[in-house]
Amino acid sequence: MSKYSLFGKFIVQEGKRDLLADILLEAAESMKDLDECEVYLVSMSENEPDAVYVYETWDNEEAHQASLSLEATQTLISRAKPIIAGMERISTLKTVGGKGV
Amino acid sequence: MSKYSLFGKFIVQEGKRDLLADILLEAAESMKDLDECEVYLVSMSENEPDAVYVYETWDNEEAHQASLSLEATQTLISRAKPIIAGMERISTLKTVGGKGV
Numbered sequence A, B: 001m002s003k004y005s006l007f008g009k010f011i012v013q014e015g016k017r018d019l020l021a022d023i024l025l026e027a028a029e030s031m032k033d034l035d036e037c038e039v040y041l042v043s044m045s046e047n048e049p050d051a052v053y054v055y056e057t058w059d060n061e062e063a064h065q066a067s068l069s070l071e072a073t074q075t076l077i078s079r080a081k082p083i084i085a086g087m088e089r090i091s092t093l094k095t096v097g098g099k100g101v
Helices: A015-030 A060-069 A071-083 B018-030 B063-068 B071-083
Strands: A005-010 A037-045 A048-058 A084-101 B003-012 B037-045 B047-057 B084-099
Touching: A005 A015, A005 A060, A015 A037, A015 A048, A015 A071, A015 B084, A037 A060, A037 B037, A048 A060, A048 B084, A060 B047, A071 A084, A084 B018, A084 B047, A084 B071, A084 B084, B003 B063, B018 B037, B018 B047, B018 B071, B047 B063, B071 B084
Parallel strands: none
Antiparallel strands: A005 A048, A005 A084, A037 A048, A037 B084, A084 B037, B003 B047, B003 B084, B037 B047
16 A cells, blocks of 8 residues: 655745744654654755755545644644745655655 | 755666566665664655655665665665666755654
């Protein structure tokens, strides 16, 4: 049974990378009890001072969609929005297995 | 303490996607006892019949490098090489945290 993975990039206002990373780490923390979310990794790139990457794996697309309307998620989205300058969906994937799921 | 993540894509010979995915899943299995490898996810994309994606997170770059010379890895690489038509490193990242690590 494959899973649903997303890999994307947030572009932040100058100097706000760490702040957005902290908010996204809070989002990851809020998903620790959400079994449908198996992986939610927050990363940065050495040569992109204004980018934060998220790789997430969900049981399925519906579970991911449903998470967007959770109160905790909505709160975090409202805190993050003012410092986000852009977003890019890099890959939408069907994860067939591996270590970590 | 941040971790070292890689996101890449293998292009396979036509019709060999599932075979490569199986070999990469064996690689992931062989890493189940390798603590330095925290995540190794094998994925496909709906609209790319000849691509297999791997997202992997390691304690650090050295741990990843060392894994390439393990006998199990070398064996899998030699099995995969004949069906790989190309490789693309999409992102090299510093993972600062999240669910799954």
